[in-house]
Amino acid sequence: MAKTLFDKVxxxxxxxxxxxxxxxxxxxxxxxxxxxxxxxxxGLESRGNSVVYPERTFATADHNTPTINQxxxxxxxxxxxQLDALERNAKKHGISxxxxxxxxxxxxxxxxxxxxxTLPGATIVCGDxxxxxxxxxxxxxxxxxxxxxxxxxxTQCIMQPKPKKMRINVNGKLGIGVTPKDVALxxxxxxxTSGATGYFVEYAGDVFKDMTMEGRMTxxxxxxxxxxxxxxxxxxxxxFEYIKGRSQTPKGAxxxxxxxxxxxxxxxxxxxxDVEFNYEASDIEPMxxxxxxxxxxxxxxKSIPNAENVEGGVETYKKSLGYMSFNEGDAMIGKEIxxxxxxxxxxxRIEDFRAFCSIVEGRKKADNVTAWLVPxxxxxxxxxxxxxxxxxxxxxxxxxxxxxxxxxxAMNDDKIPAGKxxxxxxxxxxxxxxxxxxxxxxxxxxxxxxSAVEGKVTDPRTLLV
Amino acid sequence: xxxxxxxxxTSTAYPLPTENVDTDQIIPARFLKATERKDFDINFFRDWxxxxxxxxxxxxxxxxxxxxxxxxxxxxxxxxxxxxREHAAWSVYDFGLRCVISSEFADIFKNNCxxxxxLPVQVSAEFADKLFDAIFADPKTEIKVDLPNQTVxxxxxxxxxxxxxxxxxxxxxxxxxxxIDYLKNxxxxxxxxxxxxxx
Numbered sequence: 289m290a291k292t293l294f295d296k297v298x299x300x301x302x303x304x305x306x307x308x309x310x311x312x313x314x315x316x317x318x319x320x321x322x323x324x325x326x327x328x329x330x331g332l333e334s335r336g337n338s339v340v341y342p343e344r345t346f347a348t349a350d351h352n353t354p355t356i357n358q359x360x361x362x363x364x365x366x367x368x369x370q371l372d373a374l375e376r377n378a379k380k381h382g383i384s385x386x387x388x389x390x391x392x393x394x395x396x397x398x399x400x401x402x403x404x405x406t407l408p409g410a411t412i413v414c415g416d417x418x419x420x421x422x423x424x425x426x427x428x429x430x431x432x433x434x435x436x437x438x439x440x441x442x443t444q445c446i447m448q449p450k451p452k453k454m455r456i457n458v459n460g461k462l463g464i465g466v467t468p469k470d471v472a473l474x475x476x477x478x479x480x481t482s483g484a485t486g487y488f489v490e491y492a493g494d495v496f497k498d499m500t501m502e503g504r505m506t507x508x509x510x511x512x513x514x515x516x517x518x519x520x521x522x523x524x525x526x527x528f529e530y531i532k533g534r535s536q537t538p539k540g541a542x543x544x545x546x547x548x549x550x551x552x553x554x555x556x557x558x559x560x561x562d563v564e565f566n567y568e569a570s571d572i573e574p575m576x577x578x579x580x581x582x583x584x585x586x587x588x589x590k591s592i593p594n595a596e597n598v599e600g601g602v603e604t605y606k607k608s609l610g611y612m613s614f615n616e617g618d619a620m621i622g623k624e625i626x627x628x629x630x631x632x633x634x635x636x637r638i639e640d641f642r643a644f645c646s647i648v649e650g651r652k653k654a655d656n657v658t659a660w661l662v663p664x665x666x667x668x669x670x671x672x673x674x675x676x677x678x679x680x681x682x683x684x685x686x687x688x689x690x691x692x693x694x695x696x697x698a699m700n701d702d703k704i705p706a707g708k709x710x711x712x713x714x715x716x717x718x719x720x721x722x723x724x725x726x727x728x729x730x731x732x733x734x735x736x737x738x739s740a741v742e743g744k745v746t747d748p749r750t751l752l753v
Numbered sequence: 754x755x756x757x758x759x760x761x762x763t764s765t766a767y768p769l770p771t772e773n774v775d776t777d778q779i780i781p782a783r784f785l786k787a788t789e790r791k792d793f794d795i796n797f798f799r800d801w802x803x804x805x806x807x808x809x810x811x812x813x814x815x816x817x818x819x820x821x822x823x824x825x826x827x828x829x830x831x832x833x834x835x836x837x838r839e840h841a842a843w844s845v846y847d848f849g850l851r852c853v854i855s856s857e858f859a860d861i862f863k864n865n866c867x868x869x870x871x872l873p874v875q876v877s878a879e880f881a882d883k884l885f886d887a888i889f890a891d892p893k894t895e896i897k898v899d900l901p902n903q904t905v906x907x908x909x910x911x912x913x914x915x916x917x918x919x920x921x922x923x924x925x926x927x928x929x930x931x932x933i934d935y936l937k938n939x940x941x942x943x944x945x946x947x948x949x950x951x952x
Contacts, residue, residue, distance in 0.1 A: 304939070307920070308920030310919065312939065314943070314950065327788070364786075367786060370786055373788045407952060417836050431861055433861060434840075435868035435933075439932055439936060442933060442936070442937070443933065443940065443943055445943055482834060515831070515859060546951060549951060601829070603770075706805070721777050724783075
């Protein structure tokens with residue numbers, strides 16, 4: 289029977305099938321960070337277990353870290369305690385650790401691919417739902433809870449029922465000003481915030497073939513926002529080109545051997561999916577969200593739909609608009625904003641900074657806007673400097689901060705104040721996600737840049753001509 | 754971490770019909786800074802339960818005296834979406850709840866609950882509505898969750914619905930076992946498998 293890409297990778301990692309139960313699923317690569325790992329190590333030690341394959345786990349500090357003055361001691365005692373716990377646990381168990389200030393440090397889903405830890409055909413987990421990012425390389429990657437982090441540390445396996453399969457095809461060519469983030473927000477708006485619950489998604493079609501690796505990561509990253517366990521894209525020449533020569537990728541004969549395997553990683557003709565959707569690239573415009581989940585998105589030029597025209601309960605919908613202080617029928621264009629956040633595991637890569645700079649070059653940040661520009665890693669910072677983007681950023685009145693998750697989840701001091709409205713390139717617009725009472729509009733780096741210079745929600749296409 | 758066995762639970766329930774309740778609401782990120790697992794009930798639904806000055810919001814169901822002590826929460830569709838933080842499931846457990854009923858659960862939250870001894874019970878949208886109606890009509894409405902028979906019943910009327918759970922997880926919940934017990938038991942099989950992995 290013809291197999292899907294997902295079947296090939298999943299089935300090759302099943303150690304055993306439990307009768308009337310989940311699969312015992314082998315994990316090739318495991319990322320840990322300071323927030324969801326400490327209790328797993330406590331559990332491991334209280335049971336008297338050890339880390340069975342320390343070389344398969346990689347630790348980096350990101351969720352809690354400050355994005356200014358990283359050379360100074362971390363002020364917040366609780367954050368410092370978590371960072372210390374990560375370092376201590378990693379050291380004790382022989383796990384590689386990229387702490388604050390390390391040249392390889394950054395957001396876990398940015399540094400994994402950068403260092404060649406993320407490979408096609410691998411299984412990758414992390415106690416973070418945006419682990420789906422790594423699916424861009426043809427890996428099966430998804431977020432897990434802390435109990436499962438302990439399972440991976442102590443056995444290198446987790447117990448998972450195999451998800452159902454969904455394929456999403458987007459064909460045609462994207463218009464000017466339409467980015468991978470817009471493609472993802474468009475798909476999520478179609479699927480709703482829970483439409484892909486229980487599924488693993490394969491993205492296929494012209495749009496993803498034409499997309500850069502950075503763009504593919506943005507799309508796969510957001511798979512969880514429609515409820516999917518993860519999303520993946522078949523590896524191709526672009527994938528191999530991206531990973532070749534990175535510090536942890538196979539070299540020499542190992543590379544040749546791996547390539548032979550990787551070239552088998554595609555969905556065969558006639559392979560079946562439980563469900564399939566087709567969308568047209570030409571229907572997608574720059575997107576923006578208006579509510580309190582990522583499924584509440586629309587083209588930036590549209591008006592907020594009426595409750596009777598949306599899926600789900602009217603009360604939940606009205607509660608959401610009430611939180612945002614928006615009304616049905618409001619246009620988003622022209623809404624005055626207070627903050628812009630460029631960064632996160634969704635849009636904190638070099639390409640996102642290039643896109644942002646393509647708009648702000650020669651322009652000035654609006655006075656009413658506070659902007660936080662947070663690169664995903666130190667390597668992204670270096671690249672920004674190498675390309676001279678830092679000068680464009682500074683000349684336009686912006687400041688570049690140091691890497692970390694930052695205002696995406698506002699665990700550190702980067703909190704959007706209550707009531708303030710932010711155009712953010714991150715992944716969640718949940719109530720209070722970016723700080724208690726904060727209001728978030730999710731959008732692409734282009735929409736964020738256009739809005740930052742105009743001081744209000746702006747269609748980037750009006751500035752791109 | 755070991756948890757108490759789950760068999761048959763009969764209790765009143767907190768009703769929370771809002772849909773798409775994400776784990777950032779169940780426990781906001783700023784309360785994830787602990788390095789040990791304790792007292793996550795304090796910040797359970799922090800921003801929905803309390804005003805910014807720390808005073809409780811009287812009309813939020815989890816604050817209503819009439820439901821106090823319930824061991825079941827009936828939530829709206831797509832409960833537990835978003836972040837994978839197991840802290841959300843811990844806060845459910847620490848608040849004294851052993852069962853969440855909803856017409857749809859987000860996958861990671863559901864797994865996390867099963868791993869720590871909270872039973873996620875998925876019912877039809879119609880039956881969920883029936884539960885909400887019954888609780889709003891009489892806050893003392895008792896619900897019986899019977900894991901061995903896989904049924905959830907409105908005690909007063911006897912109306913019930915069956916729910917799914919795989920045999921392995923059911924056995925774990927009934928006995929207070931967890932996956933690590935199972936996985937450590939097949940260690941040799943796993944290490945033999947690991948030898949075959951190319952990277």
